[in-house]
Amino acid sequence: MEHSHAFVLSILLSLFILPPTAVAQLRQNYYQNVCPNVESIVRNAVTQKFQQTFVTAPATLRLFFHDCFVRGCDASVLISSPNGRAEKDHPDDISLAGDGFDTVIKAKAAVDSDPRCRNQVSCADILAMATRDVVALTGGPFYPVELGRLDGRISTKASVQHRLPHPTFNLDQLNTMFATHGLSQTDMIALSGAHTLGFSHCGKFSKRIYNFAPGRPIDPSLNPGYAQQLRQMCPRNVDPRIAINMDPTTPQTFDNTYFKNLQQGMGLFTSDQDLFTDPRSQSTVNLFASSNVAFQQAFITAITKLGRVDVKTGNQGEIRRDCSVPN
Incomplete structure (x- = not known):
């Protein structure tokens, strides 16, 4: 009897110790120990880009939505394919403005230029922060962003099919x-x-x-x-x-x-x-x-x-060194 109790207890304990796979441990200030200034670094880069072209705002906001709705918020929409088979090559994504991609690339470069932060912050989290920043820059609310997403490794044209709302939907x-x-x-x-x-x-x-x-x-x-x-x-x-x-x-x-x-x-x-x-x-x-x-x-x-949709954690994802290619 005691053995069975011990066995059940060990099973229960292992459930708490195992890394969560279904729900990521998203939280505010996720990077405070490795990259404490990440939010201001991203905000400065996004503000600079926004001052150059207004399209930065709608382009980044739409990019975040398209990313989260297809494979979850994992920056898979940012991946490029040499043969045109990535998510971004699907007809529903072809109209995503280049300024959205460029905003994430510039923010990522700014983050990685800080030695403490280099390769510590995911592209998916940078996109989530940049989205909040463009909303605020255009007169919308400034809200706390939960962080802790990993970047996905997969991006396929086929995965976009029937995942995004169409202009004719009721x-x-x-x-x-x-x-x-x-x-x-x-x-x-x-x-x-x-x-x-x-x-x-x-x-x-x-x-x-x-x-x-x-x-x-x-x-x-x-x-x-x-x-x-x-x-x-x-x-x-x-x-x-x-x-x-x-x-x-x-x-x-x-x-x-x-x-x-x-x-x-x-x-x-x-x-x-x-x-x-x-x-x-x-x-x-x-x-x-x-x-x-x-x-x-x-x-x-x-x-x-x-921003919580199908986020990647543990061995499901990585922190991409270059947002446009898996490591």
């Missing part, structure tokens, strides 16, 4: 995709608010303004005046890569104007406008439109949860 499709990552409908709506920054290309929404349905060229959920503006900026045979601001009102400020625009029928994508059109999500849109504080608090909660 509320059910969005909720289903976000729920697979432990994100609620409120989290999804708050993260959609990141569309307050950045731009899209004509090809992503031209169907809404030219051939929505037989006999109805324009999507009826679009504000008619806004639809005409979009037609002027995106004529029929325009280069589909022409960029249009997602938020036509305050495109360079991280604020709740995106939600006010939805109330006016000025969501660029179907997946944006549906958040207001669908009665199940309309009240949340109205709340965020009426209170920037409510939006910012929900955004902090959502992006913190996003």
